[in-house]
Amino acid sequence: MPYLLALDQGTTSSRAIIFNERAQVCAQAQQELLQHFPQPGWVEHDAEQIWHDQLTCAQQALQLAKLETRDISAIGMTNQRETLVLWDRASGKPLSRAIVWQDRRTAEHCARLKADGYEAELQARSGLLLDPYFSASKLAWMLDTLPGARARAEKSELACGTIDCWLIWNLTGGKVHATDISNASRTALLNIHTGEWDDALLRMFNIPRAVLPQVAKSSGLIGRTDPALFGSAIPIAGVAGDQQAALFGQACHQAGMAKNTYGTGCFLLLHTGDRAVRSQQRLLTTCAAQTGSTIEYALEGSVFIGGAVVQWLRDALGIIQKSSEVEALAASVSDSGGVSFVPAFTGLGAPHWEPRALGLLSGLSRGTTRAHIARAALEAIALQSVELVRAMEADMRLDAQTHNQNHNTMQLTELRVDGGATANNLLMQMQTDLLGVPVVRAQVQETTALGAAYLAGLATGVWSSTQDIARHWQAGARFTPILESAQAQRQLSDWQKSVRACVQLSQP
Numbered sequence: 001m002p003y004l005l006a007l008d009q010g011t012t013s014s015r016a017i018i019f020n021e022r023a024q025v026c027a028q029a030q031q032e033l034l035q036h037f038p039q040p041g042w043v044e045h046d047a048e049q050i051w052h053d054q055l056t057c058a059q060q061a062l063q064l065a066k067l068e069t070r071d072i073s074a075i076g077m078t079n080q081r082e083t084l085v086l087w088d089r090a091s092g093k094p095l096s097r098a099i100v101w102q103d104r105r106t107a108e109h110c111a112r113l114k115a116d117g118y119e120a121e122l123q124a125r126s127g128l129l130l131d132p133y134f135s136a137s138k139l140a141w142m143l144d145t146l147p148g149a150r151a152r153a154e155k156s157e158l159a160c161g162t163i164d165c166w167l168i169w170n171l172t173g174g175k176v177h178a179t180d181i182s183n184a185s186r187t188a189l190l191n192i193h194t195g196e197w198d199d200a201l202l203r204m205f206n207i208p209r210a211v212l213p214q215v216a217k218s219s220g221l222i223g224r225t226d227p228a229l230f231g232s233a234i235p236i237a238g239v240a241g242d243q244q245a246a247l248f249g250q251a252c253h254q255a256g257m258a259k260n261t262y263g264t265g266c267f268l269l270l271h272t273g274d275r276a277v278r279s280q281q282r283l284l285t286t287c288a289a290q291t292g293s294t295i296e297y298a299l300e301g302s303v304f305i306g307g308a309v310v311q312w313l314r315d316a317l318g319i320i321q322k323s324s325e326v327e328a329l330a331a332s333v334s335d336s337g338g339v340s341f342v343p344a345f346t347g348l349g350a351p352h353w354e355p356r357a358l359g360l361l362s363g364l365s366r367g368t369t370r371a372h373i374a375r376a377a378l379e380a381i382a383l384q385s386v387e388l389v390r391a392m393e394a395d396m397r398l399d400a401q402t403h404n405q406n407h408n409t410m411q412l413t414e415l416r417v418d419g420g421a422t423a424n425n426l427l428m429q430m431q432t433d434l435l436g437v438p439v440v441r442a443q444v445q446e447t448t449a450l451g452a453a454y455l456a457g458l459a460t461g462v463w464s465s466t467q468d469i470a471r472h473w474q475a476g477a478r479f480t481p482i483l484e485s486a487q488a489q490r491q492l493s494d495w496q497k498s499v500r501a502c503v504q505l506s507q508p
Contacts, residue, residue, distance in 0.1 A: 002073040002462045004453035005061065005234070008446075009054055009079040009163050010242065011100065011264050016057035017446055018065045018072075019453040021462050023472040025446060027065035029057040036097060041104040041346075044097035047085045050163065051170045055229065062230070069230045075171070076238030076456030078245035078448050079163040081186045084138045086149065086160045086211075092174055095146050095158070098166075099138040102304065102346050106137035107355040118204055125201055127185065127192045127276060127285030131353055133302070135162060136188035136205040143207070153211040160211045162187070164239050171236060173226035178214040180222075181295065182244035185287035190215065192276055192287050195295055218244070218289035219455040238455025240289040242448050243267040247298060248289045249451030250416045250442060251473035253466045258392070258412055260385055260431075261448070262421035265349070266306035268388045269298045270396075270412075277399045281391035282351040289455055291466065299395060301350040301388030305343040305359075307421040309377045312345065319370040327424045330375040337372040338363040340498040341380045344506075351391045352499065357506040362498055381421065382430040383495045389415070389435060414438045418447040425479075433483035434492065443476035 001020055008015040012035070017028040031053035036044040062069070082101035087094045099105070113119070114130045128134055139160055143150040152158050159169065165179040184190040184197075189207060191198035197212055216222050218240045224233040240248060243261060247269045250259040255273035260266060269288075276285050276297045288296040310323045320326050340363045342348075347355035361373070389412055414437055421427060422441050432439040444450055457463045481488075 002457070003065070003067060003071050004457050004462065005058060005072050005075045006449040006453040006456075007054055007058060007075060007077045007167065008242075008449040008452065009050060009077075009167060011080045011102070014050060014053040014057055015449065016054070016061040017449045017453075018061050018067065019450060021457070023444065023450060023453070025444070027061045029060035029064065031057055039105075041107075043100040043102040045083065045100055047087070047094040047098045047166055050098070051167065054167060055170075059230070069232045069234060072234050073462050074235045074237035074456035074460045075225065076452030076454070077164055077167060077236065078240055078242050078452040079167070079183070081162060081183055081241035081243065082133060082135050083163050084135045084142070084160060085163065085166040086139065086142045086146070086158060087166070087169075089157055089159050089174075092170070095149060096142065098163070099142070101133060103138065104132050104347060104355050106132040106141050109137050109140065110355070113204065122188060122201065122204065123278070125191050125198050126188045127278070128188045129282060129284070129353055132355055133349070134186060134188040136201070136207065139207055139211075140205045154208045156210040158211055159213070161213050164241070165213045168223060168236060168239070171225045171229065172223040173228075176223035178216050178222050180216050180218045180239035181287045181290045182218055182241045183239070184215045186241060192285065192295070192297070195287075217291065219291040219459045221459060235460060237459035238452050238457070240452060240455055243269055243300065244286070244289045244298070245451030245455070246418055246448040247271065247451070248454055249447035249449075250418060251470040252416060253470060257416070259416040259418065259447075262306050262381065262417065262419035262427075264306065264308045266303035266381060266385050268301045268385055268392075270392050272297045272299055275399070277395055279391075279395045280398055281395050282353055283388070283391050283395060284350065289451070291455070291458060299392050301391060303384040303388070304346045304349045306381050306384070307419070308345070309341070309343040309380060310421070312343070313374060313377055317373075319374065326374050326378065327426045329371050330378050331426050333369070333371045333375055336376040336379060337368055338365065339368055339372045339376040340495055341373070341376040342498050342502045343377070343380050344502055348499070348503070350388060352503060354503050354506055357502050360498060360502040360505065362501070378424070378427045378430060379491070379495070381427060382434050383492060385431060386434045386492055387496075412437050414440055416440050416442060418442050418445055428477070428479045429482075432479040432481050434488045436481050436485055436488060439479040440475045441477040441479070443474040445476075
């Protein structure tokens with residue numbers, strides 16, 4: 001039986017999972033990742049710790065599964081996106097800690113570019129918006145701030161990349177400097193229509209081309225591991241950013257299929273086939289995992305604070321001892337008692353894109369209890385995702401009208417979900433009630449790592465096609481709406497008033 005080794009490097013941990021050809025988990029290992037917050041709004045990771053932890057997890061997973069290197073058909077890799085590493089090509093040592101996707105230090109740089117009228121061109125070429133979320137302004141900051149970095153980058157002495165690129169470099173012993181198209185599409189430097197680095201975008205951020213990696217398909221041989229790491233070389237044959245990998249792992253391979261991942265943040269992707277739908281609702285147009293010669297696309301909405309709001313209830317407020325306790329606490333009241341919660345701890349993501357926004361908890365009274373706050377927190381996770389779906393539906397309707405293609409009109413019929421927070425049945429019921437469509441939780445919850453394994457297995461013949469892969473997908477639980485649509489709309493409208501207040505308060 002062939003096996004796939006999936007490396008899943010996330011924001012809070014590094015993991016390795018071994019899957020068999022039936023897409024079943026055989027073994028896994030995990031290491032928690034230390035978070036660094038050197039200044040307000042700054043978030044950093046130790047890139048060398050990431051590499052060490054990811055390698056350790058891979059070796060441990062092989063031991064736990066009692067497998068030899070020859071049993072592994074290929075490695076598939078998925079990673080936290082937008083987080084950036086800059087390193088010395090000769091020594092392989094990072095020049096600084098990695099700047100994490102949550103980091104907001106480049107908000108002023110992005111605001112200046114936006115004020116100078118660059119956002120429309122950036123959106124047309126990259127599908128993204130001007131926000132510190134994306135990698136380009138992080139790289140510009142590094143080149144301008146780290147001593148001698150810009151001059152060395154221009155002389156090809158330095159290499160940069162997102163976490164997948166950094167891991168590929170280390171896994172291949174520095175022989176391969178490459179990223180896949182899904183990760184590249186999150187940098188704000190890739191032309192998503194051509195699949196190549198864009199000269200106009202490089203000029204916009206003043207980035208030398210010499211520092212950038214090659215761009216590869218998501219499924220295909222990218223390199224082979226250094227034999228010293230695992231005893232012999234293993235092909236690296238699948239790479240995708242975590243959300244595109246989850247889309248693939250959820251078998252959302254066709255236009256109109258959507259998934260939402262509930263992790264630290266919430267990331268909702270709608271597959272749009274070979275059409276790069278330009279959003280009029282301030283969503284993102286991104287490259288889906290590419291398996292063939294044609295680039296495939298998705299609309300994406302990013303919620304920066306999803307499951308992290310439950311961690312805040314636990315760690316900052318202390319109203320729960322464990323994250324799993326939030327469901328019972330929230331279920332102990334029938335509603336939030338008028339409490340509204342906008343968890344803009346790291347600014348607001350789609351469709352608002354307000355990096356200066358701060359969180360807002362309103363509607364408090366003497367009768368407010370910790371249960372009301374807990375319920376409002378879960379509602380906030382669900383309501384943020386409803387905003388994204390409504391924006392996607394509006395974009396697809398407009399795209400259909402523009403191209404006179406009625407069949408492209410999209411009304412979501414179901415939402416496939418994954419991620420740690422989907423274990424919360426109350427949250428899932430809130431989500432289906434507020435959306436008005438079924439919410440389907442996948443039987444295999446490791447859809448991000450599974451997507452990476454699928455991409456690697458597709459390239460190495462473990463699976464013959466995406467149709468073959470789709471046959472492995474199974475629903476674990478299905479939630480259907482019981483709330484009246486009018487009541488759901490009122491709840492959304494009331495919450496959006498709080499969001500507008502949050503945005504207004506953030507203005508200078």
